[in-house]
Amino acid sequence: xxxxxxxxxxxxxxxxxxxxxxxxxxxxxxxxxxxxxxxxxxxxxxxxxxxxxxxxxxxxxxxxxxxxxxxxxxxxxxxxxxxxxxxxxxxxxxxxxxxxxxxxxxxxxxxxxxxxxxxxxxxxxxxxxxxxxxxxxxxxxxxxxxxxxxxxxxxxxxxxxxxxxxxxxxxxxxxxxxxxxxxxxxxxxxxxxxxxxxxxxxxxxxxxxxxxxxxxxxxxxxxxxxxxxxxxxxxxxxxxxxxxxxxxxxxxxxxxxxxxxxxxxxxxxxxxxxxxxxxxxxxxxxxxxxxxxxxxxxxxxxxxxxxxxxxxxxxxxxxxxxxxxxxxxxxxxxxxxx
Numbered sequence: 001x002x003x004x005x006x007x008x009x010x011x012x013x014x015x016x017x018x019x020x021x022x023x024x025x026x027x028x029x030x031x032x033x034x035x036x037x038x039x040x041x042x043x044x045x046x047x048x049x050x051x052x053x054x055x056x057x058x059x060x061x062x063x064x065x066x067x068x069x070x071x072x073x074x075x076x077x078x079x080x081x082x083x084x085x086x087x088x089x090x091x092x093x094x095x096x097x098x099x100x101x102x103x104x105x106x107x108x109x110x111x112x113x114x115x116x117x118x119x120x121x122x123x124x125x126x127x128x129x130x131x132x133x134x135x136x137x138x139x140x141x142x143x144x145x146x147x148x149x150x151x152x153x154x155x156x157x158x159x160x161x162x163x164x165x166x167x168x169x170x171x172x173x174x175x176x177x178x179x180x181x182x183x184x185x186x187x188x189x190x191x192x193x194x195x196x197x198x199x200x201x202x203x204x205x206x207x208x209x210x211x212x213x214x215x216x217x218x219x220x221x222x223x224x225x226x227x228x229x230x231x232x233x234x235x236x237x238x239x240x241x242x243x244x245x246x247x248x249x250x251x252x253x254x255x256x257x258x259x260x261x262x263x264x265x266x267x268x269x270x271x272x273x274x275x276x277x278x279x280x281x282x283x284x285x286x287x288x289x290x291x292x293x294x295x296x297x298x299x300x301x302x303x304x305x306x307x308x309x310x311x312x313x314x315x316x317x318x319x320x321x322x323x324x325x326x327x328x329x330x331x332x333x334x335x336x337x338x
Contacts, residue, residue, distance in 0.1 A: 006135055008061045011148075043281055046281030098119040174197065180209070266334065
């Protein structure tokens with residue numbers, strides 16, 4: 001039997017219109033934009049294009065829905081440029097391509113003004129007849145895909161049904177969430193999906209919303225014990241192979257039968273950070289590559305941190321991505337414990 005190979009990423013496809021601003025204004029006041037650019041955004045595009053720029057030769061496929069408009073043309077052209085299979089990226093005249101206006105202040109902090117557009121319409125029929133030669137199926141972002149977030153009488157949600165179908169077809173499955181504070185749907189939307197997952201890669205905000213645990217201490221430091229507890233809760237709720245919770249300071253990973261491990265991130269000064277758009281997806285790309293290649297959890301986390309660090313050095317989600325050789329050389333140059 002031929003070993004499965006490659007990664008499918010599906011879900012939110014959008015265009016980020018990224019603006020660097022001098023400062024965040026008070027309500028009613030003006031803020032100067034000093035630089036603007038357009039880039040692809042959303043989990044599948046960010047993950048796939050980061051993997052493509054790693055030059056590792058993995059088959060890559062996108063699944064999603066875009067509008068019949070200029071932003072949709074741009075997404076299709078970017079997938080072609082990076083040799084990502086777009087056979088299952090469909091177009092619709094019923095909604096525009098999803099887009100975000102992203103404001104990045106001098107600290108690198110980003111604020112999103114998001115128009116869901118065609119992503120609201122992405123539903124189960126879009127996933128019919130996928131090639132079963134691929135190894136990993138990654139979906140993002142839960143809680144931002146209106147049709148897939150709907151209830152399902154048998155599986156709890158339509159996204160859980162989708163992940164069940166992918167599992168039954170032999171894919172290893174992966175999931176990412178959207179960061180949305182105070183959303184009461186976190187537990188009811190996420191729980192049904194967990195039993196159909198091999199990998200869950202989320203940030204500390206999403207982990208806190210799901211678990212109800214305080215993820216940061218009163219002094220602002222990450223509460224590593226609570227992060228570990230949240231990861232264990234998620235693993236115990238059904239995730240089969242790995243749960244990873246990341247934050248700017250580091251990431252906690254856990255696998256079945258192990259206590260978990262904290263791996264610190266690679267340090268950057270505030271002045272070195274140009275933008276953080278897509279940093280979580282770049283991190284996820286590193287984890288997924290490690291999972292695909294059966295790397296150890298620690299080595300996968302180090303690669304993920306290196307991918308995120310490279311992302312932070314550019315304003316958009318893609319331009320900072322490096323080759324795997326460059327990323328490994330950087331990791332090998334770091335002192336022990338860095």
